[in-house]
Amino acid sequence: MKILLIGGSYFLGRVFVLMAHSKHELTLLNRGHYSMASYVHQEFTLDRHDLAALASLPAENYDVIIDCCAYEKGDIETFCTHFPGTFQHYLLISTVDVYKHRTDKIQDEDQPYEDLHYAGEVGQYIDGKIQVEKELIALAQSQAFSYTILRPGMIYGPFNYAPRESALIARACQDQPLYHFANADGTFQLVYVKDVARAILQVIDKPTQAIFNVVSPEKITYHQIASRILSTLDKEALLTEQDLDTAIQEGYPLPFPLFSQECESYDSSRLIDTYDFQYTPFDTGMNETVQAFLPVFMPQK
CATH class of the missing domain: 3.90.25 (UDP-galactose 4-epimerase; domain 1)
Known part of the structure; x- marks a missing residue:
């Protein structure tokens, strides 16, 4: 499978590359803080907001885009508009923080988005993730590609x-x-970083247009x-x-x-039931x- 991984060379992305490089053809697109070039087919160093650099990438066809670093409104739409290649499936790494907080309900994937705007970096992070999720769903409908959204909980592990x-x-x-x-x-x-990487691998092997919590029970x-x-x-x-x-x-x-x-409290049963996933x-x-x-x-x- 031919995969373009955006960002994520520090933690989750690094673990994913180490687990996936022997099975898939990986291309990395990141800002170059930590190179994984020895593990992948090719690596491009650029900021996703540099539209000229983005448009200069080779016009290749990918089976899947894995986006680890969409944080702001416009990040996905801008990428899809200026990326010269094509893709079949888009997988977004989001967060369980998008849910409305302190409802005393177990948060499954059908729970509503947070509608309060928290101050500071935490609030910006939550608002941004909500916006890019909505953006991806709308773009997938208008441009006829499939998508998956993974919402990890607090990730722990190596790196x-x-x-x-x-x-x-x-x-x-x-x-x-x-x-x-x-x-x-x-x-x-919590969720172990290798479990999130395995969830990505299982989803892209049998893509499902759905949203999944990725958090250990x-x-x-x-x-x-x-x-x-x-x-x-x-x-x-x-x-x-x-x-x-x-x-x-x-x-x-x-x-x-x-x-x-x-x-x-988060419900992780959808991923477990859909992919026979084990944490x-x-x-x-x-x-x-x-x-x-x-x-x-x-x-x-």
């Missing part, structure tokens, strides 16, 4: 540049304690994350109960929701993640 699990792994590698909080009742859902707590990291490192003694105020004063990393009122157990995924980060935080002497 994650967001300071989430990596911040906790770094502390543990430096023999600093990892905390659990007696007053934190939040449970949240497992409910996770801070205690589970800290325990699994420390168990993998054989440092269970570093697990410490702490009160939240003290942790905040110390600048302790708190990248996940702490309380139940902050947490959303990696959290313990397995976090074990692999810790092992992947060890050369970064505990380099060999």
Whole structure:
């Protein structure tokens, strides 16, 4: 299969390339922050908003476009207008954050979009993802191509540049304690980066015009994350109960929701039922993640 991957050379895109390059002919289009040229058929370095550079690409036919970096209204329409090649299917990586928040409902793919506009970068991110989803659906109808939208939850795993699990792994590698909080009742859902990559591979192998949540059904707590990291490192003694105020004063990393009122529940059954999809157990995924980060935080002497 001939695939054009837009963006995503840091985290999800990098893992996808490592998993897909031996099976598919990959062309990458990104800004060149991290080259994957040795793994792919060809790689073009450009910004998708540089219309002249976009129009200068070879006019090739692709089976599928995988878009990891559409964040703003107009991103997909501009690409489709100026891209000189053709394609059969468009797969957009979106986010579960597009759903209306704090409804106390389990968020399946038919739940409504968020209609509140949050301040700051988070609000811009949510608004942008909603706009590009709507844009893709409208373009697919008017230009007669098929599409899939994948909505991952919080992604963890090797190469994650967001300071989430990596911040906790770094502390543990430096023999600093990892905390659990007696007053934190939040449970949240994550998804292993390799599972998102596998979901992409299964969808493009048998394309379905649909929207899919990509999030593990497992409910996770801070205690589970800290325990699994420390168990993998054989440092269970570093697990410490702490009160939240003290942790905040110390600048302790708190990248996940702490309380139940902050947490959303997502239904992942559509992907499971459609593709017989199986998620990696959290313990397995976090074990692999810790092992992947060890050369970064505990380099060999």
